[in-house]
Amino acid sequence: xxxxxxxxxxxxxxxxxxxxxxxxxxxxxxxxxxxxxxxxxxxxxxxxxxxxxxxxxxxxxxxxxxxxxxxxxxxxxxxxxxxxxxxxxxxxxxxxxxxxxxxxxxxxxxxxxxxxxxxxxxxxxxxxxxxxxxxxxxxxxxxxxxxxxxxxxxxxxxxxxxxxxxxxxxxxxxxxxxxxxxxxxxxxxxxxxxxxxxxxxxxxxxxxxxxxxxxxxxxxxxxxx
Amino acid sequence: xxxxxxxxxxxxxxxxxxxxxxxxxxxxxxxxxxxxxxxxxxxxxxxxxxxxxxxxxxxxxxxxxxxxxxxxxxxxxxxxxxxxxxxxxxxxxxxxxxxxxxxxxxxxxxxxxxxxxxxxxxxxxxxxxxxxxxxxxxxxxxxxxxxxxxxxxxxxxxxxxxxxxxxxxxxxxxxxxxxxxxxxxxxxxxxxxxxxxxxxxxxxxxxxxxxxxxxxxxxxxxxxxxxxxxxxxxxxxxxxxxxxxxxxxxxxxxxxxxxxxxxxxxxxxxxxxxxxxxxxxx
Numbered sequence: 001x002x003x004x005x006x007x008x009x010x011x012x013x014x015x016x017x018x019x020x021x022x023x024x025x026x027x028x029x030x031x032x033x034x035x036x037x038x039x040x041x042x043x044x045x046x047x048x049x050x051x052x053x054x055x056x057x058x059x060x061x062x063x064x065x066x067x068x069x070x071x072x073x074x075x076x077x078x079x080x081x082x083x084x085x086x087x088x089x090x091x092x093x094x095x096x097x098x099x100x101x102x103x104x105x106x107x108x109x110x111x112x113x114x115x116x117x118x119x120x121x122x123x124x125x126x127x128x129x130x131x132x133x134x135x136x137x138x139x140x141x142x143x144x145x146x147x148x149x150x151x152x153x154x155x156x157x158x159x160x161x162x163x164x165x166x167x168x169x170x171x172x173x174x175x176x177x178x179x180x181x182x183x184x185x186x187x188x189x190x191x192x193x194x195x196x197x198x199x200x201x202x203x204x205x206x207x208x209x210x211x212x213x214x215x216x217x218x219x220x221x222x223x224x225x
Numbered sequence: 226x227x228x229x230x231x232x233x234x235x236x237x238x239x240x241x242x243x244x245x246x247x248x249x250x251x252x253x254x255x256x257x258x259x260x261x262x263x264x265x266x267x268x269x270x271x272x273x274x275x276x277x278x279x280x281x282x283x284x285x286x287x288x289x290x291x292x293x294x295x296x297x298x299x300x301x302x303x304x305x306x307x308x309x310x311x312x313x314x315x316x317x318x319x320x321x322x323x324x325x326x327x328x329x330x331x332x333x334x335x336x337x338x339x340x341x342x343x344x345x346x347x348x349x350x351x352x353x354x355x356x357x358x359x360x361x362x363x364x365x366x367x368x369x370x371x372x373x374x375x376x377x378x379x380x381x382x383x384x385x386x387x388x389x390x391x392x393x394x395x396x397x398x399x400x401x402x403x404x405x406x407x408x409x410x411x412x413x414x415x416x417x418x419x420x421x422x423x424x425x426x427x428x429x430x431x432x433x434x435x436x437x438x439x440x441x442x443x444x445x446x447x448x449x450x451x452x453x454x455x456x457x458x459x460x461x462x463x464x465x466x467x468x469x470x471x472x473x474x475x476x477x478x479x480x481x482x483x484x485x486x487x488x489x490x491x492x493x494x495x496x497x498x499x500x501x502x503x504x505x506x507x
Contacts, residue, residue: 056444057444059443059444059446059447059448059454060440060443060444062448064448064449064450064452089450090448090450090451090452090453092338092452092453093337093338093452093453094337094338094339095339096337096338096416096421096451097337097450097451097452097453131425131426131429131430132425132426132428132429133422133425133426148426197449198439199428199429199432199439199442200429200432201429201430201432201433202432202433202438202439211435211436212432212435212436212438212439213436213439215439215440215443215449217443217448217449218449
């Protein structure tokens with residue numbers, strides 16, 4: 001092994017003959033002051049960076065809930081055709097915050113899910129589950145058709161063809177004081193099993209439900225993945 | 226028949242004789258200030274003198290002239306051609322976007338409940354030259370993207386990304402991505418049907434990234450749905466965060482170009498490192 005080029009210095013300041021050194025001291029005053037100033041600078045930078053980042057990232061963790069919206073009386077909705085209804089999905093921004101949903105009365109011969117107080121009316125979103133364009137209910141062919149990339153869904157909202165990865169989302173419905181109300185949105189997989197609401201483009205079959213988890217902004221609905 | 230070689234002109238030729246050492250008090254007195262060759266300065270010469278002394282004043286305190294010389298008077302390889310101007314063209318497209326964007330911001334209102342669309346309509350129909358400046362910004366965005374890709378193609382085809390310029394390629398790719406984000410965030414701002422739905426689709430494409438995608442969508446929208454803060458978020462990213470980042474990275478990009486120099490076009494033969502053999506004269 002080659003000999004060290006410089007004589008190794010002792011780690012004790014006393015051995016190195018530094019003025020004012022005392023027994024057992026290893027950190028020189030210069031090193032201590034440098035560290036203090038660097039630390040203070042980082043503390044001050046963190047003082048404005050962390051709140052600013054939190055300010056920008058805050059909405060990612062904030063739960064947003066919309067209440068129930070009254071959409072009509074029970075007689076408004078037949079059980080063999082959809083009725084378009086406009087609801088508010090994002091309050092405070094006028095027309096840009098509104099969205100169309102398609103509603104009909106539950107038909108036990110078609111809808112096989114067990115009857116609860118929240119599915120006496122079927123409410124299907126007009127947001128395509130591919131990338132969020134507006135699907136159109138075409139009565140003649142009994143299909144929902146998306147104009148953007150050609151996804152087609154049957155009368156249950158289940159994908160028939162096109163690039164959509166899952167069926168159309170649905171909304172909870174209920175009857176209150178003789179009025180039909182629409183509540184939170186939820187997503188369904190191909191078997192129409194309910195999940196917490198997902199964004200368009202996110203599959204829910206197989207591994208999809210784990211690759212695209214539910215987010216803190218939309219509350220995990222009770223009993224949903 | 227070739228023309229006869231002409232003798233070099235001798236007019237004004239002076240033999241450079243050494244100046245004999247003369248004691249200072251025997252030298253002719255210097256011209257009084259404000260004169261030149263014995264006559265008073267013309268106003269134009271006064272202005273030139275004022276400019277010179279102002280530049281000197283700054284240079285004496287900053288030494289900027291050295292940096293300017295280093296930056297501007299560089300050696301360029303043989304074969305440098307018009308393709309080498311694509312980078313500057315891209316930078317001028319960015320500068321044009323910056324200037325027109327600043328002035329558009331004087332009229333634009335990021336208000337999702339209708340104010341944004343109204344302010345754009347006002348710019349396009351009522352403001353003096355409004356449609357022109359907005360058109361420059363709008364079409365300039367496309368021009369900038371096209372120029373970025375042409376510049377990138379030039380760099381790739383000429384092999385100008387190779388050692389020692391790899392870091393400059395990396396910075397360029399980051400600039401490309403930032404330009405794309407610029408286009409994406411700017412597309413929402415007119416807030417008509419097209420920009421709204423394009424943003425809905427674009428954010429949902431972001432969301433298709435596994436695991437992180439849904440959270441990224443929430444970050445972009447500032448919530449689970451397109452909402453009142455989405456437009457101002459996009460506006461802040463578009464006009465504050467991205468221009469600063471792009472300007473800083475262009476600075477780094479240009480510094481590396483000046484530091485490393487430009488590369489020669491690939492069709493020029495490289496000079497051999499081997500010393501040439503010269504036959505010794507007998």
